[in-house]
Every structure is written in C-alpha cells, then in structure tokens.
Amino acid sequence: VRGRPVRAMPMPPDRRSPLRGPAEPEGADPFEAALEAIASPAFLVRAPDEVIRSNARGAALLAADPGAVRAVIRDGSPGGATARSLPGVEGYTLVVLPEAADDVRTRAATSARRWRLTHRQREVLEVLARGSSNAAIAQALGCSEKTVEVHVSALLEKAAADGRAQLVARLWTDL
Amino acid sequence: VLAHLVRGDSNQTIGLALGVSEGAVELHVSALLARLDVESRSALVARFWSSRAP
Numbered sequence: 001v002r003g004r005p006v007r008a009m010p011m012p013p014d015r016r017s018p019l020r021g022p023a024e025p026e027g028a029d030p031f032e033a034a035l036e037a038i039a040s041p042a043f044l045v046r047a048p049d050e051v052i053r054s055n056a057r058g059a060a061l062l063a064a065d066p067g068a069v070r071a072v073i074r075d076g077s078p079g080g081a082t083a084r085s086l087p088g089v090e091g092y093t094l095v096v097l098p099e100a101a102d103d104v105r106t107r108a109a110t111s112a113r114r115w116r117l118t119h120r121q122r123e124v125l126e127v128l129a130r131g132s133s134n135a136a137i138a139q140a141l142g143c144s145e146k147t148v149e150v151h152v153s154a155l156l157e158k159a160a161a162d163g164r165a166q167l168v169a170r171l172w173t174d175l
Numbered sequence: 176v177l178a179h180l181v182r183g184d185s186n187q188t189i190g191l192a193l194g195v196s197e198g199a200v201e202l203h204v205s206a207l208l209a210r211l212d213v214e215s216r217s218a219l220v221a222r223f224w225s226s227r228a229p
Contacts (some may be wrong), residue, residue, distance in 0.1 A: 055225070060181045106224055130225070131218025165216040166183025172224035173182065 031040060040096040045083075049074045052092070061097070064173040072097060104129045111126075111171050115158040125149040129171050178201040180216060181223040 030052060035042050041058035043051050046114060049070050062069045071083050073095050082096045108129055112122035126135045134152065138145040152164065161167035179189040185202040193200070204216065213219045 052199070060178060060223075063178070064182050104221075128217070129221055131215065131221030132194040132214065133215065161183065162185060163183065163217075165180070165220045166185075167183060168217050169183030172220075175183075175217070 031034075038096060043073060043095045045073055045093050045095050047091050047093065058097070061173050064169070069097075107171050111159070111174065114174065115155075117155065117158060121151055121155055121158070124148060125155055125167075125171070128152065128155070129168050131168070176200060177207055177223075180204065180207065183220060183222055 011062060020063070031044065032055075035053055035055040035058070038055060039057075042055045042139065043058050043062075044053040046052050049057075051062065051070075051073070073083075081098070084094045085094075086092050091150045105126060108122060108126040117125065123141060124137055127140045132140065134145050134148045136151075137148045141148070155161075156164070156167055159167050159170055161170055163168065176189060178213065179192060184192070186197050186204060189204075190197040190200045194224070208214070208216065208219060211219060213222060
C-alpha cells in the first residue's frame with residue numbers, strides 16, 4: 001500500500017485560502033509550524049476529506065496507508081480522531097489522530113494482538129520498538145543475543161516486515 | 176529521505192521513489208543518523224514516532 005511519496009501539500013493557487021494572509025512572509029508557514037507542534041498525526045482537512053496540510057507524522061501515516069487514514073479522517077473510526085472546526089474559517093477542520101500519543105508499551109500490546117505474538121516475542125518487540133540493538137535487547141531481557149535473533153526473525157515474519165526499521169514503522173503506522 | 180525512512184522503506188525503495196541511486200540514499204541515511212545522533216535506522220524510526228515533541 002506504500003509507494004506514494006510524502007510531500008508538502010501546498011494550497012492550490014486557484015483557490016484563495018482564508019488561512020494564508022497576504023502579509024505573511026514568503027517561505028514561512030505558521031500553520032505548518034502549528035501542526036508540527038502537535039505530537040500526534042494531525043491534518044488540516046477541507047470538507048469532506050481533502051487533506052490540505054499535515055505534520056510529519058500525519059504525512060508518514062498518510063503515505064503508509066492512504067485509504068485507512070482517509071477513512072479515519074472522514075468517519076473518525078476505527079481508531080478515533082478528534083476533529084475541530086476552526087472558528088472563522090469555514091469548510092476546514094483540524095483532525096488529530098490519537099495514534100502517536102500512545103506510548104510504546106500500548107502500541108506493542110496492540111501489535112502483539114494483531115500479529116499474534118507470543119508473550120516473549122511481545123517483550124522483545126517492546127524493547128526493539130525503542131530502537132535497541134539485539135545486544136541491548138539481550139541484556140534487557142536477560143537472554144543470549146542468539147535467542148534474540150530467533151525472536152526478531154519470528155517477529156519480522158509475523159509482521160511481514162522487511163527489516164527491523166520497517167517493523168518499528170509498522171508498529172506506529174498500522175491503524 | 177527522512178519521510179521514507181520513518182515508514183521503514185529500504186534504501187532501494189527510497190532510491191526508486193526519489194529517482195536517485197541506492198548509494199546516494201545510503202549517504203543521505205548515514206548523514207541523517209549522524210545528525211540525529213542515533214545508531215541505527217530502527218532507532219531513528221523509533222525516535223520519530225515515540226518522542227512526545229517532534
């Protein structure tokens with residue numbers, strides 16, 4: 001489902017945006033900065049589901065699974081999204097997903113259910129999801145690095161991930 | 176490159192998407208890891224998604 005490049009989404013020039021005043025300095029985008037200040041994936045949406053801007057996490061999520069993200073933006077399900085209308089700006093909403101607000105432990109638990117992990121695999125995933133090397137995981141869990149390798153291989157297979165970086169990405173981007 | 180990296184894309188996939196060689200992507204990735212002071216790409220992905228203030 002990937003393959004769509006992530007890019008900034010500039011306002012179409014043919015439609016005047018009420019969000020960009022003429023007095024703004026060239027190059028600066030206060031709205032983008034405001035979106036980036038939100039830790040969770042956040043989108044500026046023009047009704048019903050046209051994404052005008054997004055912060056980096058939102059863009060990554062959108063690129064990873066456009067269909068699912070648009071469904072959440074439209075219907076607020078299944079993950080639940082907070083949609084706020086912007087006072088004085090008609091037709092636009094600010095949509096914030098709860099995803100990145102969760103901590104690693106919560107995400108690992110969710111992924112463990114989805115990927116049908118064993119208890120030990122889930123423990124490995126939780127440490128791995130913090131970006132730890134196999135050696136660090138072995139130390140944290142009190143087992144050998146060889147054992148960790150076996151667990152990680154099983155994890156990659158169950159999650160159908162192409163490498164540990166993708167495994168960590170999937171942990172955060174699967175809705 | 177960062178935008179692709181945080182989705183877990185491989186260097187080869189990133190290269191194809193951006194129309195540059197895999198070697199060029201490797202250079203960019205190394206530079207990113209050094210700049211953000213992380214030791215692996217999975218650590219970079221982890222930091223991107225889990226830090227409270229991006």
